[in-house]
Amino acid sequence: MNVQTPQVERTVRLDAATAGHTPAAVRAVVTELLRREDEYGTHELEEYVEDIVHTEVPARLGALLSVPATGTTTLVTGGADAFRETLDRLPVGPADRIWTTPYEDVARLTALFALRDRTRCRLDVVPLDARGDLDLEWMAAHIDEDVALVSVAHVPAGCGIVNPVEEIGRLLAPHRALYAVDVSYSVGQLPVNAARIGADLLTGDAWRFLGGPVDVGFACATARLRSALTDPGPARYGQEPPRTPHSASVAGLNTALLLHEKDASAAPRQDLYPQLRDAVGRAPGIELIAPGRVQSAVLAFRHDELTAAQLRRELRARGIVLRKTVAQEMPLHLPGRGITTALHASLDHDTTAQDIARLGQALDAIVSAHRPTEVVLPRAVGGSLAPVTAAQSRPLRGTRGHLTLLR
Template sequence: MQTNQFVPIDKETVRNDTPGLATSTLFMNSAGASLMPRSVITAMQDYLQLETQVGGYEAERLRADHMAQLYGEAARLINARPNNIAFSYSTTAAYMQALSAIPFRSGDVILTTTNDYISNQLAFLSLQQRLGIRLIRIHDLDNGDLDLMHLEQLIQQHRPVLVAITHIPTNSGLVQPAEAIGAICSRYDCWYLLDAAQSVGQLPLDVDRIQADFLVATGRKFLRGPRNTGFLYVSDNVLDTGLTPLFIDRQGADWTGSDTFAIRVDARRFEPQEKSLSVVGLVEAVRYANQLGIEAIGQANQGLMHRLRTGLGQIDGLDLTDWGSVQSNILTFHSTRQSLATLEAALRQGGVLFTVQHKQGAIIDFTRKGIDWIIRLSPHYFNTEAEIDAVIELVDQAMTGRSV
């Protein structure tokens, strides 16, 4: 069980553990793909070297014990049990497996938010077109928070099959109230799917408190693992009910007769059989987060983001576009006074690594905010206050037209 007791992070140690920080860049893109610790890199290099000598199948056999540590480490991170964890190639792959397990019929309702991730929204729209499901979006309050009263009213009125929430949107620092949503869903007969791609590895999560039936995570973002990795949490209720992904392979089931198969009893019925060296990288990334302690990581992140939000918030003509009463390590901003091209050029010239997002990635959110682009900054616990101040100064210089 996670506790509030933690040892503060030794910044010098984690920075020495991060080869990517040896450059002169200011890394502010952990919401995209973060910098891997040395232990992650070394594990994958060693595996690749072994694979060049003995081939992929034998390397996997020889490293099976190492790869199997993923289930325990991921379970520890989110307060689950190893049997409830499945490896996935990405958050999206895990998400689609979860969706495919729900036997939707024409007229079934999915409740989601106006801030759900673009790939999830596209999947819902595809289900709407192909199967005739109904997609209904929960209202937001004036400050950007999810309207929980409206959520419960919609559940009572429409009896949805699924409530699907993105915990932290990719286009905003908003943190959705995952535990409060879970408490509401638990009172009704519906499945609850949480996309935690941006929150796992950034802040503490407890699946007992969240009460999600499915939770999906990625390795490449705040967990600091390799790309093409992630994991899926599947609740005991899902497993006991017998939900199975539509497209299941030999990892998830046994072929018992010419026209029959038997599914695994654990979450690995959702897992692909084919794996690679990236799995050992994910193991080490999750282990690294567990060793530091997710509470300590969350505390360090809060301090950095308070400094960044405060500093950028004082720049005249710069609009911080993150709504909601709870915000994360994603900060987005826009300006009508200065062009995107000017701001982007100034940050890149100053060595800042960041992301630009355009309206087509968040049509509902950007439309109501009256914007068509944002710059996204996403520091992590390995960043320093000096780096935060340097980024603030670069943005200020760009906004005032001073030389960078």
Template sequence: MAIHLNTAGAGLPAPAVPGTVARFAALEAELGPYEAEAVHADDLDRRVYDLLALLVGARPDEIALFGSATDAWCRIVCGLTPPRGSRIWVTPYEYAGNLIALQRLAARHECVVEVVPASPSGDLDLDWMRRNLDDRVAVVSLVHMPSSAGVVQPVEEVGALLAGSSAVYVVDACQTVGQLPVDVRAIGCHVLTGAGRKFLRGPRGTGFAFVARELWDRVAPPFHDVHVAEVRSLHHYEVTADRAARFETAERSSAAVLGLVAALEHNAVTPAGAAPEVFAALADAVATTPGTRVLAPGARRAGIVSFVHERCSPERVRDVLAGEGVTGWVGFGAHTPLYLASSGIDRFVRLSVHHYNDLAQVDVLRGALSRAVNG
């Protein structure tokens, strides 16, 4: 069986997920899709929201479901209406997809996007944030952990710093839900988004957003679907959903949502993320391989170890590892442009561990990596 070191891309499905998805597909074929949904109405309409709320410390009515974490993030953030001339803060670790959306938001509202500087070690300059925070800062976007490196950003400290300001605080937790404890009240954010397919071990095609109640009327989505709004006249419609689900669309994969429920139930009784000694062993295996340059900014790291090698291409490393039953991934610097692409890094190897990885597997990786760079 392959050693899966690519949970940062997509995790191995939790044990009950494949069967849950398959059984619902079979039920659709037997009864009809609408009829199958009716059988599972409680899971689809209530339980999935309850479980996601429990996961991130929110209320069920503050949760909305989407087809991906990016869809969730863009659906909410792109609906913000910052005042003209506002400042939008990002960090050097911002995901490219988020940056594209923020650039468009800034262009529409004549705002400016600014980068919160980091220290030479890679940690955010919180003092700079304190000195420069003013009423013009309208949006602050933090990626809790970038997909390119395992740096854990200080989301709680930033939330405390922003408390009482007029800024909308958005946290992309795509790589941390299911890996690290995530509590929106402790963080103090207005929006938090996550993926079902990574460390939660749910199906692809699932994502979600926490949207604080105070923000609901400040987000102007491109449309409201008919399951959350009613047309009152030729020129007027009314949003009838008094919950964050007002930002969803009616059509979704019920099989995927039920798979997400199964993953969330499994997540509730399994360890969060890899054991510390497993991550430490992975980091050591990479760092002690001659010729590697580890991409390891920041004081606090977890889950993901990325690197380049002075002689071997990322593709060669990936392929040799795959030949020995170890699954890694080739990442692209362009996906984290302010951190990697600006440093001249085009591609890199990314390895990631979860609770299903152990020290014996890391030992196999250590040997395979040595052969990959010395072959």
């Protein structure tokens, strides 16, 4: 008697923008180096991977980002850490203005607020046009030599808009302003060319679309920025000293970069985005959070009654993993739209059309299960019957708020 084992559908991970699915080769490298460190000690491990850390990774990052292999790239624990450490050394004063955007994430915005409070500079927010894109005409009309720094996210943390970082770089080029671009949510899924962007500071994380280990990222600084920064000096009270990533994580990043070099399919298929948008958007009660004219492989959305936490749990029960995003992730944008929580779907290199179809079917099933049901109840007077809608008990969206950094 042959007994067939039932096939279990694989888990569909649509959370590459949170922490991408780490390739087996990357996990193997990190695991082996941690074992080696445990056996021989930290100093031996650092010597063992010295060439990887100082030669191979800078060369591969240089090729990926179109920057020189030496002298420009620093390995960091994360892009936000590098941004904060740069602002700590930025010589600005009360007469200077800093530009940020409504799409700035909470970590970088916190660093900008700290810079403003410390130096008394002015922090301005670039407005959006009617479509949700950064208003380039406003920027062109208001740029002057008082603007010391402009900070822009290539792809923001809380939605999938692709900001026009190259156009902004050309607009700023004739002026004094230093230009900082975060590519944490774009590198590995979109081409990132530092030369064409024209940024003085390019920061990014390795554990999202690149598929590298956590707590390792990079910062690329131009000579103009390096010459403008002051000496670090003694750390202020409560300020953490700069950290460096673990050697095993750097070697894991090296393997992730090697995989991207060898295989063009290591990046998400951008052509699947319209299918993702259609699969999510057709479910009743779903609102897409997709501002702007150009989108990446990331889609944020919410339901008009079901909470993001409830949707995420029910999708997970069906084998589909998404990320929950909260208002404080983009304090200058999401709260203004009345959004407290939402879900984030992001394509990975191995996402298929079938995976997206499963997401759409699951959303339809979940939403249908929570729709009001139509039952027939007798009227109080007369013998005729009429349908009366009796809604199932459902939580209301927005019943739990989240703190933001707005003041």
